[in-house]
Amino acid sequence: MSSQRKLANRVRAKASTMSSMRFICQGFWQPMKLDQFMGTLDPETTQESAASTFTSAQQEPGETLEHGPPAKAETDSEKLQDGASCSTHPGDGKVSRNSSNKFILLGKLDSARTLTNIQKTIRDIFDILTGEKDMDHLLCEDCTDKFLEQVDIQLIIESENQSYKYWMGRIREEETKTLQEELEDLELEEARLVQELKEVEKNQERIAEDLEAAWAETKMLDQQDEQYWRDYSYLQWQQRELQNELKSMKNQLRHAQIQWGRLKKTSVFSATxxxxxxxxxxxxxxxxxxxxxxxxxxxxxxxxxxxxxxxxxxxxxxxxxxxxxxxxxxxxxxxxxxxxxxxxxxxxxxxxxxxxxxxxxxxxxxxxxxxxxxxxxxxxxxxxxxxxxxxxxxxxxxxxxxxxxxxxxxxxxxxxxxxxxxxxxxxxxxxxxxxxxxxxxxxxxxxx
Structure with missing residues (x-):
C-alpha cells in the first residue's frame, strides 16, 4: 500500500503540474484545450484510478477489469495509438510520417463515454505522468480527425490486404488442390505410360529379334538372288551363244541351200x-x-x-x-x-x-x-x-x-x-x- 500511496502522490503532483501547463497541437501549433475529465480529476479519483490502473497493470495482458476480452473500441484505440506515425513540421502545418510512431490522441474518440474509455484515458495519462510513455506529439481534434481518416484508409487497406491474403490463400489452396489432383492424374498417367513403356520395350525386343531374323533371311535371299542372277546371266550368255550359233548354222544352211540351188541349176559340164x-x-x-x-x-x-x-x-x-x-x-x-x-x-x-x-x-x-x-x-x-x-x-x-x-x-x-x-x-x-x-x-x- 505504501507503493500505491507513492504512486498516487506522484500522480497528484503530475496532475497539478499539468493543470498549470499549456499543450500545443503538433499539427497547427495552437494551444489545445484539455478534456474536462482531466480538469475535474480530484486527488481521490486520481488515486483510485492510479490504484485501479496499477492493479490492472498487474493483470494479464489483453484482459479488462471484468477479466474479459478487450472491447472493440479499446482495440481500435490501441491500433490508432500503435499505428500512428503522423507528425507536423513546425511552421508549415503539414502532416508527415515519423519513425517514432507515437501519438497521444486527445479529444473524443467516441461520443459515448464508457468505463473502458475512461480507464484507457486514465492509463494513458498515468503512463505519461509516470514517464512510461513519452508524449511526443499532441494533436488537436481537427488533426485527430485527419489522422483518423488516414487511419481509416490504412485500416481499409489493411482489411483489403487481409482479404487479399485470405482469398490468395483460398486460391492457393484451390490451386494446390487442383494441382494435387492433376499430380495424382499425372502419376496415374505416368504409371500407365510406364506400363505401356514396358510393353513397348518388350515389343521392341521381340521386333528386334524379328528384325534380326528378317535381316538374316534378307541376306540369304540376297545371296540366292545374286546366285539366281549369276545363273540367269550365264544361261542368258549360253542362250545368246546358242542363238548366235543357230544363226550361224541357219546362215550356213541358207548358204548351202543357195549353193545347192545354184549347183542344181548349174551344169558341171557347162561350168567346166x-x-x-x-x-x-x-x-x-x-x-x-x-x-x-x-x-x-x-x-x-x-x-x-x-x-x-x-x-x-x-x-x-x-x-x-x-x-x-x-x-x-x-x-x-x-x-x-x-x-x-x-x-x-x-x-x-x-x-x-x-x-x-x-x-x-x-x-x-x-x-x-x-x-x-x-x-x-x-x-x-x-x-x-x-x-x-x-x-x-x-x-x-x-x-x-x-x-x-x-x-x-x-x-x-x-x-x-x-x-x-x-x-x-x-x-x-x-x-x-x-x-x-x-x-x-x-x-x-x-x-x-
Missing part, C-alpha cells in the same frame, strides 16, 4: 567347158580353135583348144558309158593325141608344130579324121538313149566333112590340106556347136 564364139571363130575355155587371115591365132593356142576338145569328148563318152572301138583319146593339153587300137598301134598327134608343114599336117589330118570318128561313135551311142541326142550338124566320117543342114546345105572339111583357113575355121566352129548341144543333153540327163 565353156563353149562360145567370137564371130566366125569358135572358143572353148577361152582358147580359140581356128584362125583367120584377119585374126591370126598361133598354133600353141589352137593346140590347147584341141586338147580341151579331146578332154570334153572323153568326159562325155565316160558319162554315157561309151568305150571307143578304134581309137583311144589321150588328152594332154597342147600335146594331146589319139592312140590306135588296131594290131599296129600308132599315136596320132592332135597338135601341129609351127614350121613343120608337110609331114606334120599329114599326121594332123589323120588325127582329126580319127577324132571325128570318135565323135560319130558318141553321137550314135547318145541317140540310143531314152532322150536321144540330136545334133544340129551332120558328120561324114569317111570324107571328114561337116554338113550344114540349114538353108545353105554346104559341106566343110576338117582337114587342113587343100583347104582354106576360113573353111577350116568354119568346120571347127560347127564341131564346137555340136559339142555344146552334147553338153546340154548330158547335163539334163545328169540332173535326172
Amino acid at each position: 567347158f565353156e563353149i562360145r564364139h567370137d564371130g566366125p571363130v569358135g572358143i572353148i575355155n577361152s582358147f580359140r580353135l581356128g584362125c583367120l587371115p584377119t585374126t591370126p591365132v598361133n598354133w600353141k593356142e589352137i593346140n590347147m583348144a584341141w586338147g580341151q576338145t579331146a578332154l570334153l569328148l572323153l568326159t562325155l563318152s565316160n558319162k554315157i558309158g561309151l568305150e571307143f572301138q578304134r581309137y583311144q583319146l589321150i588328152p594332154c593339153g597342147n600335146r594331146s593325141y589319139l592312140k590306135s587300137l588296131t594290131d599296129d598301134p600308132i599315136e596320132l598327134p592332135l597338135f601341129c608344130i609351127a614350121g613343120q608343114k608337110t609331114c606334120s599336117h599329114v599326121k594332123f589330118d589323120q588325127t582329126v579324121m580319127a577324132f571325128l570318128d570318135c565323135m560319130q561313135q558318141f553321137k550314135e551311142e547318145a541317140e540310143k538313149a531314152k532322150w536321144g541326142l540330136c545334133l544340129p550338124y551332120r558328120i561324114h566320117v569317111e570324107s571328114g566333112l561337116m554338113e550344114d543342114s540349114g538353108s545353105s546345105g554346104e559341106f566343110y572339111s576338117i582337114k587342113t590340106h587343100l583347104n582354106t583357113e576360113v573353111q577350116w575355121t568354119k568346120t571347127l566352129k560347127l564341131m564346137l556347136i555340136n559339142f555344146k548341144c552334147s553338153l546340154t543333153w548330158v547335163s539334163l540327163r545328169y540332173q535326172e
Whole structure:
C-alpha cells in the first residue's frame, strides 16, 4: 500500500503540474484545450484510478477489469495509438510520417463515454505522468480527425490486404488442390505410360529379334538372288551363244541351200567347158580353135583348144558309158593325141608344130579324121538313149566333112590340106556347136 500511496502522490503532483501547463497541437501549433475529465480529476479519483490502473497493470495482458476480452473500441484505440506515425513540421502545418510512431490522441474518440474509455484515458495519462510513455506529439481534434481518416484508409487497406491474403490463400489452396489432383492424374498417367513403356520395350525386343531374323533371311535371299542372277546371266550368255550359233548354222544352211540351188541349176559340164564364139571363130575355155587371115591365132593356142576338145569328148563318152572301138583319146593339153587300137598301134598327134608343114599336117589330118570318128561313135551311142541326142550338124566320117543342114546345105572339111583357113575355121566352129548341144543333153540327163 505504501507503493500505491507513492504512486498516487506522484500522480497528484503530475496532475497539478499539468493543470498549470499549456499543450500545443503538433499539427497547427495552437494551444489545445484539455478534456474536462482531466480538469475535474480530484486527488481521490486520481488515486483510485492510479490504484485501479496499477492493479490492472498487474493483470494479464489483453484482459479488462471484468477479466474479459478487450472491447472493440479499446482495440481500435490501441491500433490508432500503435499505428500512428503522423507528425507536423513546425511552421508549415503539414502532416508527415515519423519513425517514432507515437501519438497521444486527445479529444473524443467516441461520443459515448464508457468505463473502458475512461480507464484507457486514465492509463494513458498515468503512463505519461509516470514517464512510461513519452508524449511526443499532441494533436488537436481537427488533426485527430485527419489522422483518423488516414487511419481509416490504412485500416481499409489493411482489411483489403487481409482479404487479399485470405482469398490468395483460398486460391492457393484451390490451386494446390487442383494441382494435387492433376499430380495424382499425372502419376496415374505416368504409371500407365510406364506400363505401356514396358510393353513397348518388350515389343521392341521381340521386333528386334524379328528384325534380326528378317535381316538374316534378307541376306540369304540376297545371296540366292545374286546366285539366281549369276545363273540367269550365264544361261542368258549360253542362250545368246546358242542363238548366235543357230544363226550361224541357219546362215550356213541358207548358204548351202543357195549353193545347192545354184549347183542344181548349174551344169558341171557347162561350168567346166565353156563353149562360145567370137564371130566366125569358135572358143572353148577361152582358147580359140581356128584362125583367120584377119585374126591370126598361133598354133600353141589352137593346140590347147584341141586338147580341151579331146578332154570334153572323153568326159562325155565316160558319162554315157561309151568305150571307143578304134581309137583311144589321150588328152594332154597342147600335146594331146589319139592312140590306135588296131594290131599296129600308132599315136596320132592332135597338135601341129609351127614350121613343120608337110609331114606334120599329114599326121594332123589323120588325127582329126580319127577324132571325128570318135565323135560319130558318141553321137550314135547318145541317140540310143531314152532322150536321144540330136545334133544340129551332120558328120561324114569317111570324107571328114561337116554338113550344114540349114538353108545353105554346104559341106566343110576338117582337114587342113587343100583347104582354106576360113573353111577350116568354119568346120571347127560347127564341131564346137555340136559339142555344146552334147553338153546340154548330158547335163539334163545328169540332173535326172
